[in-house]
Amino acid sequence: MKIQDVRLYLIDDQVGGKSDDWRTEATVANPMSEFEAYGEQRSSWMGPGNDPFAIEITADDGTTGIAVNSAGGPPACEVINGHFRQFIEGSDAFDRRKIWEQMYRSQLPYGQRGVSMIALSAVDLALWDLAGNLTGQPVYNxxxxxxxxxxxxxxxxxxxxxxxxxxxxxxxxxxxxxxxxxxxxxxxxxxxxxxxxxxxxxxxxxxxxxxxxxxxxxxxxxxxxxxxxxxxxxxxxxxxxxxxxxxxxxxxxxxxxxxxxxxxxxxxxxxxxxxxxxxxxxxxxxxxxxxxxxxxxxxxxxxxxxxxxxxxxxxxxxxxxxxxxxxxxxxxxxxxxxxxxxxxxxxxxxxxxxxxxxxxxxxxxxxxxxxxxxxxxxxxxxxxx
Missing domain, CATH: 3.20.20.120 (Enolase-like C-terminal domain)
Structure with a gap:
């Protein structure tokens, strides 16, 4: 079973949302705490790499695997879209290890941490979801x-x-x-x-x-x-x-x-x-x-x-x-x-x-x-x- 398509999504934060979220409204000590302008709330210094995104991978028969990542945002989407896509589309849907190694080795010159690994993680999780959906098994099995x-x-x-x-x-x-x-x-x-x-x-x-x-x-x-x-x-x-x-x-x-x-x-x-x-x-x-x-x-x-x-x-x-x-x-x-x-x-x-x-x-x-x-x-x- 071959992988046919990779789709990427950003998240509309104007839809949904829950009240009383202490993560954005309360003071939490953080690596920027020593800087007065940024110490109280993490949202004051975080960039687009902290935004969530989603990925959907589709196999030839229309079966999909999805993953949502809590970080990565547009930068991670661009790593997948502009680089990792070539290792995913056309590959066997069960070749997770091969795809993982190709993504990992290809990002060594510019990544190894942060956004590129967050992008890789989302692809990997979506491939596990796809494998479970293709076999009718929960991932834990x-x-x-x-x-x-x-x-x-x-x-x-x-x-x-x-x-x-x-x-x-x-x-x-x-x-x-x-x-x-x-x-x-x-x-x-x-x-x-x-x-x-x-x-x-x-x-x-x-x-x-x-x-x-x-x-x-x-x-x-x-x-x-x-x-x-x-x-x-x-x-x-x-x-x-x-x-x-x-x-x-x-x-x-x-x-x-x-x-x-x-x-x-x-x-x-x-x-x-x-x-x-x-x-x-x-x-x-x-x-x-x-x-x-x-x-x-x-x-x-x-x-x-x-x-x-x-x-x-x-x-x-x-x-x-x-x-x-x-x-x-x-x-x-x-x-x-x-x-x-x-x-x-x-x-x-x-x-x-x-x-x-x-x-x-x-x-x-x-x-x-x-x-x-x-x-x-x-x-x-x-x-x-």
Whole structure:
């Protein structure tokens, strides 16, 4: 079965949308926090490479495979349209590894990270969806079948909605950290401890508590925060340092224990994750299937991590994360990021129809072929150069 066509779409943000989205309305510490004009909200400095897009791949018989990416936008669409298309159209629909290698090797002179890998990831996910639709099998069966009947989830939220999420039935709560070195070490640490104390009081002692630092901390702040927060039973600090700070992560890993270090949100490709594993720099790997190279590459990362006893927990909630987690024994749980639509906690707005949400903290997957979701066609804007 040959691939006939590749179509690309941008997302109309004037259609749909959910209220009370703390990701755009609340302060979250970030790599730009030290710059006063850009420190409070991530949307103030993010560019078109952070915009979502969708891809649809069609086989000769009219069967389609789709994927939606949370980032990449027009730059990723142009990589696919102007470069990767030649490796996709006319190829066998099941030659995912060959197509992956051709895309990866061809972008080595200008890519290897960021937009080009985000583009590659979207193609790879759409090819997995296409294979499932052609065979009538859910993607988790193509991965070897379920190793668990449902996927336990932790909830990612913000202190601004702590009172609204504290009773939600997830096994753990991860808070986006609003404070860091940019606030001054003394103030940043004090405000972080106050937030953590409130969170622990709100959720009790039986549930896990984690912090997403979003590359806003440094070595000193991370070590001092671990010291300050030892009495609150923190499970992990996520992405405390900038990407590729392998030596720094390895240096502080034992010093912050028993708090674990989770890393990999902004890493691309298996080589970066091999460095984290080889240097003992992370307790938990968190590749994003939509960015780091798709499901094909995250499978490699998972197999690489297994001998080290390091779990590979996918970054961000998505149908791709759920299929991966339900089929992999070293992915014990997945993430669910919550925003509010009125009084209902729900997933962030995406142009996807049919994505399941957790019930009492667990996601169940049915046996629909592919990833079991479709595109919200009313949200799509055909991409043009």
């Amino acid at each position: 193509l991965l070897g079948g379920k190793v668990k009947s449902e996927v336990p989830c932790y909830l990612t939220a913000h202190e601004s909605i702590l009172d609204r999420v504290s009773d939600e039935q997830f096994f753990g709560l991860k808070l986006a950290a609003p404070y860091g070195p940019a606030d001054g070490y003394a103030e940043g640490l004090a405000r972080t401890e106050s937030m953590v104390a409130s969170a622990r009081d709100a959720i009790g002692d039986e549930r896990d508590l984690m912090l997403d630092c979003y590359m806003a901390w440094d070595k000193e702040f991370t070590v001092r925060a671990a010291d300050r927060l030892r009495g609150y039973d923190i499970k992990w600090f996520e992405d405390a340092l900038h990407p590729e700070c392998v030596d720094q992560y390895a240096d502080i890993r034992e010093r912050v224990g028993p708090i674990q270090l989770a890393a990999g949100n902004m890493e691309f490709g298996h080589k970066a994750f091999h460095q984290l594993l080889h240097n003992g720099a992370a307790d938990i790997l968190q590749p994003d299937l939509r960015w780091t190279g798709g499901l094909t590459e995250v499978q490699r990362i998972a197999e690489m991590a297994k001998p080290y006893g390091v779990p590979v927990v996918p970054h961000a909630p998505s149908i791709y994360s759920y299929h991966y987690a339900i089929a992999n024994p070293n992915a014990p749980y997945a993430e669910f990021l919550g925003v509010f639509e009125g009084d209902r906690l729900t997933a962030p707005d995406t142009p996807v129809v049919g994505e399941p949400e957790p019930v009492d903290g667990y996601v169940e997957l049915d046996d629909a072929p592919g990833f079991g979701v479709d595109l919200d066609r009313d949200r799509l804007l055909p991409y043009s150069v």
